[in-house]
Amino acid sequence: MRIALRVNGVEREADCWEGESLLFALREKLELAGSKNACEQGECGSCSVLLDGVLVCACLVLAAQADGHEVTTVEGLADGDRLHRVQDAFVEAGAVQCGFCTPGLVVAAADLLGRNPDPTDDEMREALSGNLCRCTGYTKIFAAVRLAATDGWG
């Protein structure tokens, strides 16, 4: 089947198998490899994207379900050469080690700050609880989100 969707503000089309995930279509058909594939079971959040503005695991969404809808991936967060404030904050705070979790965490954190510009630590932990990191121990990741939420960023 052929699907048509808007990805990062651009109209795109792809030929997909009916059982194909949105993650597979993004990575393999649309050449957007920012969303990572770490579990394909909805457990790790490395594939987090926004579907019509709602945070989802792209590995759990069928590509066919995105037909006619709008998807934002980590590649769509920056404004040209200007990184999103969450991306800047991850760099500033040193919140990246292997980087496999980073795109999903950046999308989830950007979603959180878009809805709640000044989250408490508990709100931050809850919002990012679906995104697993096996390297950092999360301290610098939460520091980055705090930094991005600080006045003067963005």
Ligand code: FES
């Ligand atoms: S790859 Fe989608 S949640 Fe892990």
Ligand code: FES
């Ligand atoms: S930096 Fe390696 S999994 Fe998070």
